[in-house]
Amino acid sequence: MAATLKDVALAAGVSIKTVSNVINDYQHIRADTKQRVMEAISELGYSPNLSARSLRSGKTxxxxxxxxxxxxxxxxxxxxxxxxxxxxxxxKVLIEQTGGDRAHELEILSSPRLQMTDGLLFSPLGMSNEDAHHLNVNFPLVLLGERIFGGPTDHVTMSNVESARAATAHLISKGRRRIAVVGGHEGEVIGSAGLRLRGYQQALEEAGIPFDPSLVGYTTFWHRANGATTMKALLESGVEFDAMFGMNDTLALGAMRVLQEAGRRIPDDVAVIGFDDLDEGRYSLPTLSTIAPGRDEIADTAVRVLQERISGPDSDVPPREFEAHFQVIERESSALPG
Amino acid sequence: MAATLKDVALAAGVSIKTVSNVINDYQHIRADTKQRVMEAISELGYSPNLSARSLRSGKTxxxxxxxxxxxxxxxxxxxxxxxxxxxxxxxKVLIEQTGGDRAHELEILSSPRLQMTDGLLFSPLGMSNEDAHHLNVNFPLVLLGERIFGGPTDHVTMSNVESARAATAHLISKGRRRIAVVGGHEGEVIGSAGLRLRGYQQALEEAGIPFDPSLVGYTTFWHRANGATTMKALLESGVEFDAMFGMNDTLALGAMRVLQEAGRRIPDDVAVIGFDDLDEGRYSLPTLSTIAPGRDEIADTAVRVLQERISGPDSDVPPREFEAHFQVIERESSALPG
DNA sequence: AGGCGAGTCTACAACGTTGTAGGATGAGCG
DNA sequence: CGCTCATCCTACAACGTTGTAGACTCGCCT
Known part of the structure; x- marks a missing residue:
């Protein structure tokens, strides 16, 4: 069906390899030969077979x-x-969804499902630090996210602790001292929740505010519904607070909705900040203050590093850790006289 | 590096083809041979090279x-x-982003960028019905969305007209007669905006309500910001309305925020319904009534049809059109005594 | 005894590409 | 005139897999 090098070669009256050379910009080709080949290529609508190319080169x-x-x-x-x-x-990017399920995540690492790719950007959710050794695979792998630290691969992550500290400090700078947290994971040390909670605590400490565990709302998932139910529980517990730090925007938005239903004004009664800088927070009512985690920087670094691992010499470079730069973005939900 | 059929064959003391046969579940293999091959496979950690397989089979x-x-x-x-x-x-799915840009969309159709795939699910935004002939490509293609109708390929789409009619009828059933629309595209006939506006008009007609063009808010894009600015314009125009149909949820959410800022209560002063059934609308304040367009059905149909085209005999089946089933979902934003 | 067919396995070619080695041509130089 | 050398091109092999054709064994039927 589709034209091959052979067809083009026949049409142009040259050898297969010459056509290949033209395509790959080999230097020593006479101008008229090149021209003839080019014409044959466009006439036949030739385009290289990528499977064959992959087979030869070992790269996809x-x-x-x-x-x-x-x-x-x-x-x-x-x-x-x-x-x-x-x-x-x-x-090109081939996307696989794990559902945040540990078994599914391990399966992706061990089975040949991603054979078609040169390397993997891997953002686990179900795996924990104890699973780090599973990352010891024989293909280029770059880890994303905050589930595993000190693993055997390159790792690109947010500045979780620092940015959570900055978020909390931001609320403190607005005169708030009773700051609720929505999205904690009980007992977690590593992982977005654990790290961000640490940042929260650091900020309190710096400001001389004692840490009150009853202000921390725990939840397993970070969906909108969880933000809502966690906030409901906090309200029912009767604990007082004048600010809230949502561990991500989605949680914050769900929680905001419950706060508003309960008659609390934002930011007057409760100042709110989230985390992630989702587009959504720009148009919520009120607009949501947040941490911009440097998503483009993360993406760019991750792809660059993966590409280095793919084409670079094997494993003489030890695993590296990259932290993206973050930014505190103040919007209406925390806009108060500082 | 990685083990090949040859290595396995050597280890198991059989021919390459026998190993291949074991892998492909060929029937006539002695049990002990099979066993030996299986052992060699797991011992060497063999997994087939997909590029080679693709090259042979022509499928990826x-x-x-x-x-x-x-x-x-x-x-x-x-x-x-x-x-x-x-x-x-x-x-597996390889994702390409067009940015909704017509030139980029055409490029994807004409260039060999997707060579690595067996077929394409294509959801254009910039192309219009006049570009339909560009869909005449020599690889399996299934069209999604509402930009092009009657094209040369299979097409999976929402029931735009009918579901927009149902959305509008829903608002009418709540006693509303001055129904604003947010998201129209000036002069469009085909395309989500055009079709949904038609459904809107049909519902009005059925209810004997005259169509008032000043109730239609036009916008080019369908982002949150556009919903907000379009609604601002409507409010400034001074036109009166007691309900609003957002051509999608994003627009509706943006518009809701402006309505609330302007002091309109939802649903009391303005009943609102959107379109798409985004997760977001389940946790907005108020929760957003919407049209569930049957996303899973669309996805499932699209993949099934594409797979049929990929493996099926060539083109003896004429292009087919599929419309997913929709559902009106009533939430707080339109919850009124019917 | 000869032949047949089912079961089991193998050798070889082919998919379309690129790397390697080397052949042919012509210019430059002693 | 003969040599070297750069330029331009070609033949062949190889990447790892699967389809095709056929070899060989065995049991069973005529």
Whole structure:
């Protein structure tokens, strides 16, 4: 069906290899030969067979991206950034959804499901630090997210502790001292929740505010519904607070809705800040203050580092850790006289 | 590096082809031979080279999905559904973002960028019905969305007219007669905006309500910001209305925020319904009534049809059109005594 | 005894590409 | 005139897999 090098070679009256050379910009080709080949190519509508090329070269030009779910806005926006970053480097992206399920995540690492790709950007959610050794695989792998630290691979992550500290400090700078947290994971030390809670505590400490555990609302997942139910529980517990730090925007938005239903004014009664800088927070009522975690920087770094691992010499470079730069973005939900 | 059929064959003391036969479940193999081969396979950690397999078979097991942007929630959720549907059928999905740009969309159709895939699910935004002939490509292609109708390929779409009519009828059933629309595209006949506006008009007609053009708010894009500015313009125009139909949820949410800022109560002063059934609308304040467009059905149909085209005999089946089933979902934003 | 068919396995070619080695041509130089 | 050397091109092999054709064994039927 589709034209091959052979067809083009026949049409142009040259050898197969010469056509191949033209395509690959080999230097020593006479101008008229080149011209003739080019004409034959466009006449036959030839385009190279990528499977064959992959077989020869061992490279596919495709990278894998494994995320929990695209319907979680953060991962959708991350995927967007990553696809764009990959495109800039001439790579395509094949997306795999793990559902945040540990078994599914391990399966992706061990089975040949991503055979078609040159390497993998991996954002686990179900795995924990004890699973780090599973990352010891024999293909290029770059880890994303905050579930595992000190693993055997390159790792690109947010500045979780510092940015959570900045978020909390921001609320403190607005005169708030009773700051509720929505989204804690009981007993977690590593992981977005654990790290961000640490940042929260650091900020309190710096300001000389004692840490009150009853202000921390725990939840397993970070969906809108969880933000809502966690906030409901906080309200029912009767604990007082004049500010809230949502561990991500989605939680914050769900929680805000419950606060408003309960008659609390934002930011007057409760100042709110989230985390992630989702587009959504720009148009909520009120607009949501947040931490911009440097998504484009994360995407760009991750793709660049993966590409280095793919083409670079084997493993003489030890695993590296990258932290993206964050920014505190003040919007209406925390806009108060500082 | 990685083990090949040859290595396994050597280890098991059989021919390459026998190993291949074991892998492909060929019937006539002695039990002990099979056993020996299996052992060699797991011992060497063999897994087939997919590039080679693709080269031989002409199939990659990967389909392409071209959408405007994953940061648009609708497309993120669509991609989610499609990846899941593809997984059920043993396919992987490679995602390409067009940015909704016509030139970029045409380029994807004409260039060999998606060579690595067996077929393409294509959701254009910039192209219009006049570009339909560009869909006449020589690889399996299934069209999604409402930009082009009557094209030369299979097409999976929402019931735009009918569901917009149902949305409007829903507002009418709540006693509303002055129904504003947010998201019209000036002069458009085909396309989500044009079709949904038609459904809106049909519902009015059925109810004997005259169509008032000044109730239609036009906008080019369907982001949150556009919903907000369009609603601002409507309010400034001084036109009166007691309900609003947002052509999608994002627009509706943006518009709701402006309405609330202007002091209009929802649903008391203005009843609101959107379109798309985004997760977000389940946790907005108030929760957003909407049309569930049957996303899973769309995804499932699209993947199934594409797979049929990929493996099926060539083109003896004429292009087919599929319309997913929709549902009106009533939430707080339109919850009024019927 | 000869022949047949089912079961089991193998050798070889082919998919379309690129790397390697080397052949042919002509210019430059002693 | 003969040599070298750069330029331009070609033949062949190889990447790892699967389809095709056929070899060989065995039991069973005529």
């Amino acid at each position: 030009g495709v990278i894998g991206l494994a995320v929990p779910e695209l319907s979680l806005s953060y991962f959708a926006e991350l995927a967007d950034s990553i696809i764009k970053a990959a495109e800039r480097r001439g790579l | 097991g990967v389909i392409g999905l071209a959408v405007p942007e994953l940061s648009l929630s609708y497309f993120a959720e669509l991609a989610d559904s499609i990846i899941k549907a593809a997984e059920r059928r043993g396919l």
